Amino acid sequence: MIGKKIKLRRSELDLTQEQLGEMIGVTKVSICNWEKGIKFPSTENLIEMSKVLNVSIDYLIGNDQYVIAEGDKNYPVTMANEEIQLIQELRKHKKLYDRITDDPKRTIDLIERKIY
Numbered sequence: 001m002i003g004k005k006i007k008l009r010r011s012e013l014d015l016t017q018e019q020l021g022e023m024i025g026v027t028k029v030s031i032c033n034w035e036k037g038i039k040f041p042s043t044e045n046l047i048e049m050s051k052v053l054n055v056s057i058d059y060l061i062g063n064d065q066y067v068i069a070e071g072d073k074n075y076p077v078t079m080a081n082e083e084i085q086l087i088q089e090l091r092k093h094k095k096l097y098d099r100i101t102d103d104p105k106r107t108i109d110l111i112e113r114k115i116y
Helices: 002-012 017-024 028-036 043-053 081-091 094-102 104-115
Strands: 065-068 076-079
Touching (some): 002 017, 094 104
Antiparallel strands (some): 065 076
C-alpha cells in the first residue's frame, strides 16, 4: 500500500523519483524500491516524505478514511480508500456480500483456493 500511495502522490505533484529522493535525502533507487514494495521507508524517511508530499503518514500507510461502524459510535477504524471501494463494490453483489458477511473466513479460504 505504501508504494502505491507514494507513487500516486509523487505523480500528482509531477515529481520524478530522483526529485523526490533529493528532497528527502535518499536515492532514486530507494524511491523506486519503496514504490515497488521491495523495501519500505524507515520511520524517519516516512515522516520526511509525508512533509514533502504534503500528506499524512496515515495516508501513506493506507489509513485514509476514519470510519464508524453502522450503529456503533464506539468502534471507529481508519481504512484505505481502496478498502472502502472494495466494500462498496461488494455490496452491489448481494449474494456474494451475504456469503462473505455470514462466514468471512470460509468464503475467503474458498476464493483463495480458486485463485491459487
